[in-house]
Amino acid sequence: MEQEGRSLDDMHMLLYRAYHAQINYLRPRMAHLGLGPGQPKLLAYLAVHGTSTQHEMATYFEVDDAAISRMLDLLRQAGLVRTTRGQDRRTKTVELTATGHGALAAWDSVCDGEQDVMLAGLSAEERATLAGLLARVHANLAAANSPATTAAPTAPAHPAAPTVPKEARDE
Numbered sequence: 001m002e003q004e005g006r007s008l009d010d011m012h013m014l015l016y017r018a019y020h021a022q023i024n025y026l027r028p029r030m031a032h033l034g035l036g037p038g039q040p041k042l043l044a045y046l047a048v049h050g051t052s053t054q055h056e057m058a059t060y061f062e063v064d065d066a067a068i069s070r071m072l073d074l075l076r077q078a079g080l081v082r083t084t085r086g087q088d089r090r091t092k093t094v095e096l097t098a099t100g101h102g103a104l105a106a107w108d109s110v111c112d113g114e115q116d117v118m119l120a121g122l123s124a125e126e127r128a129t130l131a132g133l134l135a136r137v138h139a140n141l142a143a144a145n146s147p148a149t150t151a152a153p154t155a156p157a158h159p160a161a162p163t164v165p166k167e168a169r170d171e
Contacts, residue, residue, distance in 0.1 A: 043104040051095040
C-alpha cells in the first residue's frame, strides 16, 4: 500500500514550492517597477517576437486570450505597449513602446539577480542539466495536455473523493 499524503513530497510539490518561492521573490520587485503579475512576460515576448497578436501570446504562454487581453489593457494604460488594428477588425496587434522597452530592461535586471539567487551553488553543467530537464518536463506535460490526450483521464478518481474542476485545484 502506498503512503497516504505522498504527494506532499513528490515532484509536483517540489516544482510548486520552487515556483511559489520564485513568485515571493519576484512579486515585490515587480510591484516596485509598477508591473503586475504576468505583465513582464508579455513585455519580454514582444521584445523577442516583435509586433504580435493577443492570440499568438496566449498560445505561447498556454493561457486563454482573455487573460492576455486583461494584462495588455493594463500595459496599454500604463503606456508600455500600443495596439493597432490587425488584418481584420477583430484582430489587434501589439508592440512595445519606448517606455515598455525601459520597463523590460529594469525587469531583465531583476531577473538576472533572481537567477543568481536561484542557481547559487550550481555549476554551469548543473545549470544546463536543470534547464534541459525542465524543458523536457514542460514538453511531457504539454503533450499530455494536447486535445488528443486529454479526452481520457490519466488516473481513476477515488470513489470517496469529490471531483474538483481543474480551475479550482491548486496546482
